[in-house]
Amino acid sequence: MxxxxxxxxxxxxxxxxxxxxxxxxxxxxxxxxxxxxxxxxxxxxxxxxxxxxxxxxxxxxxxxxxxxxxxxxxxxxxxxxxxxxxxxxxxxxxxxxxxxxxxxxxxxxxxxxxxxxxxxxxxxxxxxxxxxxxxxxxxxxxxxxxxxxxxxxxxxxxxxxxxxxxxxxxxxxxxxxxxxxxxxxxxxxxxxGERLLRGILPPSIVERLRAGEVVADSFDDVSILFCDIVGFTPLAEQKSPEALVRMLDEVFAGFDDLVAAHGLEKIKTIGDAYMVAAGVPEPIEDQAQRLAALALEIRESALAYAEREGEALSLRLGMHRGLAVAGVIGKTKFAYDIWGDAVNTAARMESHGQPGRIHVSAAMAEALGERFELHPRGEVEIKGKGKMQTFWLEGVQCPPVLAANQRGAAMISHS
Structure with a gap:
């Protein structure tokens, strides 16, 4: 369904x-x-x-x-x-x-x-x-x-x-x-109602709320992803309200499936922006790697949709890793939300990025290690943060054995 x-x-x-x-x-x-x-x-x-x-x-x-x-x-x-x-x-x-x-x-x-x-x-x-x-x-x-x-x-x-x-x-x-x-x-x-509630809040948060607990947690290490549709305002002006909502629904529903597949937590959508967290509400060891893999798949999903539907759809994505606070706010239309430096910096990575690219901070790049292909962007003046060393996430690195085989095949072909 x-x-x-x-x-x-x-x-x-x-x-x-x-x-x-x-x-x-x-x-x-x-x-x-x-x-x-x-x-x-x-x-x-x-x-x-x-x-x-x-x-x-x-x-x-x-x-x-x-x-x-x-x-x-x-x-x-x-x-x-x-x-x-x-x-x-x-x-x-x-x-x-x-x-x-x-x-x-x-x-x-x-x-x-x-x-x-x-x-x-x-x-x-x-x-x-x-x-x-x-x-x-x-x-x-x-x-x-x-x-x-x-x-x-x-x-x-x-x-x-x-x-x-x-x-x-x-x-x-x-x-x-x-x-x-x-x-x-x-x-x-x-x-x-339970299914709807668990679609709004993480299951562990639902259980804590039922126990009468005030949900307010501090995290030393979380990874945050923001993605935004490039040129959304002029794109929205070209579409009827029904067509626009249908497009956002299909695109973001596809993102939701990817988030669930990686075991991460969608936090919210804000207009045409989409926010995901890794490491909340429960810590996970490979949070940065999961979030990076998700970012690459989200980009591919948007490209596939654009090609399939003939849409001029492109994303800007940004990621950062750091401190954050999370909790449930609101009396009506409540939500599980997250705040802090990790959120603000990830949002800045997205807004200072480029269409079709995944912009990551140095902290995120360090956490990703050698499993992912990262290209230095150099120092970038980030609003509210000053100059920061940032990187472009391009893809997943080939495993060492596969890379060696590819190099050997290339040498044989060249000879």
Whole structure:
């Protein structure tokens, strides 16, 4: 996955409102139940209940739309009110024996699962169906106006009791399933956030911050690389904003891969400038050699991009080795940053360099030893530093054995 695609996927990641699952299940159950009740009441010509069930089915379609759009509380208030009124009317018209009142304790559990509602309100809402159930016990008419035949009424009593249990189990299942899905999405969000955080800060720094430590370190010996795109301002004026950002993204993303391959630490980009450190946050013995190899590969990467895309792209690179201080700064948009003489001098090496060349200080040249091809530039007046002896890093020296073989082949060819 491309870096920008991965960032986009992280930014788009959201927790879905899984609290809606048990409520959608409740609405579906209620919808089909009321369709069946509509047929039942029509068969026995209990027309007031037929009319009410038509209204109920319409209401539950509206409730389903509300829940799907995230209006869970409003939808559940309407549904709860319908169920309470429905059971009161059903008991009034058909009596206690058919068992319609058994749905009241079942729906009493739904308010306890309402999202973003205080516990007190949840309990009060849950008590309403229970209170209605108790009132119906003492107030129902033993001789209702539209009773079912006795065998039908008894059968309905058992069916409604079983359906009440089934509805309760269904609510619990979907609530558990919703909780599992929410936990899985939360875990995925944590992993995405962790990946994003570790892309911003070094892993060891992340762990120190988690431990509550103030990250502020002093380093006696670090190596710093700065690189800058030559003539960036006129280049930017020739491109659309989209093309310019796409170019910088592709070029710097390639640099990021090279930095990771060498085990070094990208510190930041500043406009068209790119900064890398070696030896932070953990010291490494061959830091200068790794950084020099990286500088050569960055230069080659930029040349390859320029040739491939037909761009007039050239870099200035500078390196220095010395003292520095590093730490995490900021409360928002925080960053791991580094300051000190090594940083300032490396920046001066870059700004006083030449297009397409890698300008290094004497301290850096001494650290590189004989493994790299270095050409003296001589003394250069460096802003803020005075005259300094500097060098051009040209490439990697041939290993001694390979160099001897090349010299021998050259002599044979000459003879």
């Amino acid at each position: 491309h870096r920008s695609d991965e960032l986009s996927s992280i930014l788009k990641a959201e927790l879905s409102p899984r609290a809606e699952l048990p409520y959608l299940a409740a609405v579906w159950i209620s919808l089909f139940t009321h369709l069946g009740l509509l047929v039942l009441f029509a068969v026995f010509e209990i027309w007031p209940m037929v009319a009410f069930n038509v209204l109920s089915i319409t209401l539950f379609v509206v409730v389903m739309a509300l829940v799907r759009r995230g209006w869970v509380r409003l939808g559940m208030v309407l549904a709860l009110g319908e169920v309470i009124v429905h059971q009161i009317l059903a008991v009034y018209f058909t009596g206690w024996t058919p068992g319609f009142q058994y749905y009241l304790p079942v729906v009493g559990a739904l308010p306890l699962m309402l999202p973003r509602v205080s516990t007190r309100r949840q309990i009060l809402s849950a008590c309403v169906p229970g209170l209605v159930f108790v009132i119906l016990i003492f107030t129902h008419d033993p001789a209702p106006p539209h009773p079912f035949p006795e065998p039908i009424a008894v059968a309905l009593g058992y069916i409604n009791l079983l359906l009440g249990f089934a509805a309760s189990w269904t609510f619990v299942f979907y609530f558990r399933r919703g909780a599992e899905l929410a936990e899985a999405q939360l875990a995925d969000a944590v992993l995405r």
